[in-house]
Amino acid sequence: MxxxxxxxxxxxxxxxxxxxxxxxxxxxxxxxxxxxxxxxxxxxxxxxxxxxxxxxxxxxxxxxxxxxxxxxxxxxxxxxxxxxxxxxxxxxxxxxxxxxxxxEFQAIDVDKVRSLLNTICKENTRVCLVSTSQHIKLCKRLEEVINKCQVIYKGVVYGCTTSDTENCDILVVVAGGRFSCLSQYLTLLKKEHNLTVYCLDPYANTLWDPKEEIRKILSTRIWKIHEALNKQRWLIVIGFYGQSRNELVKLLVNKLRERGFDVSVAKVLKIDRESLLNLGSSFDVVVIASCPYLAFDFYDLDIPVLTIGEALMIINGDMSRYIYPW
CATH class of the missing domain: 3.40.50.11840 (Diphthamide synthesis DPH1/DPH2 domain 1)
Structure with a gap:
């Protein structure tokens, strides 16, 4: 099909x-x-x-x-x-x-997905589900068919929003691929919680623990933050429509200039590797203020490419807790 x-x-x-x-x-x-x-x-x-x-x-x-x-x-x-x-x-x-x-994805084998969830369900355990838009009906169905533990659907999540984890023991991110689940895990790092997080891919029928992948991501991100410390020339890349984030950008520009940094702002509909390479050596640090996860795609560039949250960690001088997305 x-x-x-x-x-x-x-x-x-x-x-x-x-x-x-x-x-x-x-x-x-x-x-x-x-x-x-x-x-x-x-x-x-x-x-x-x-x-x-x-x-x-x-x-x-x-x-x-x-x-x-x-x-x-x-x-x-x-x-x-x-x-x-x-x-x-x-x-x-x-x-x-x-x-x-x-x-909505219609070709899901609900029984296989239910079997995956049953492997982490225990009596008196509250398993909260969040999903991308394609799996809303699936998650609502799982609330009905799983009796081994309490399943609560908490709604749709985006790459830059934090899940509602109130009254949850386990959080399961139901989404294809890796981006949505890893993003949700990262947003939770700035919160005090004892949640266990799993990623469930209903296309591949897999349930996996993202901790090791998150560890590798954080290792790279912390290195990028340290590369950006005390750099002088900063470029903030702002998007269009819902990715414009004008208030956040204004805050960031003001705080960086207060610290004596040179700051420029660029507006772009789509930021890609070629756009950044064409900047040459004009800037020492680039901050992606549109889609925060894009910064992770450019980890191998010569200059550090940061999220707004990472830039704020530098500005505030606080490396004790990773901030994603802002």
Whole structure:
């Protein structure tokens, strides 16, 4: 079964809403992994609505619900943006009407996932689940079918938000790949807790302990922080839309300048390795103020690339506790 058929794009629901608001032109935004489904989406919407609906696609980044292509929608005069792959980000609301479609993964073997969770379930243990948008229904189902311990679904998490861990003994991050789980573990480091954290990948049917990988990440991050100590020329890279974080950037700029550092600010929709390499030796330190996890992708560059939290650790002179994301 293809990726497109394994996921629920809720095209019937979208068509109903578009008819209701009498939309004439829409902008569809998909994460990269779902862009192979463009033809399917076009076909199904045309079947429901007809040829009068003009469908345009955005190929701008869609890493999360913090990056809704408002500029693209305004440029083409779209009545509504259909943003697939995420639910709405709690700290940002697009200026253009937007429908967020989580795109639930439908090909899950619930019994296999339940068996994985049963290996860590014990009587009187509270196992809290958080997930990415694709696994909301799965987690709610697991609340119902697991009786060996108390399972509590705490909702959707993002790469830069902290899980609600109140009344939890174990936290399980339900997500494909590694990014979401590792991010959640890192956000918890600034909190006092005795939680055990596991990563559950319902695509691969695996349950794993991230502690060793986190240890390696922290070893690299602490080294990068020490490389940045007392460096003079700082560049803060700020994003667009929900990744602009203007107040945080203003705080960071002021604190760095108070310490006598030279600070510049750059705004970018998509930051990549080539963009940083093209800076040459213009700066001693780069701080990524858009998506914090991006800083980890550039660990091998000659200059230290930090998150906002890591920059604040330097400013505050406190290395006793790792701060992620800010």
């Amino acid at each position: 293809s990726v497109c058929l394994e996921h629920n794009f809720e095209l019937d629901l979208i068509a109903q809403e578009l008819k209701k608001i009498k939309a004439k032109r829409i902008l569809v935004q998909l994460p990269e992994g779902f862009r192979i489904c463009i033809n399917l989406i076009t076909q199904k919407l045309r079947e429901h609505i007809g040829e009068d609906l003009e469908i345009l696609y955005s190929l701008n980044p869609a890493y999360g619900p913090c990056l809704v292509d408002e500029y693209g929608a305004n440029e083409v005069g779209a009545d509504v943006i259909i943003h697939f792959g995420h639910v709405e980000y709690p700290f940002y609301r697009p200026s253009t009407k937007t429908m967020f479609i989580p795109v």
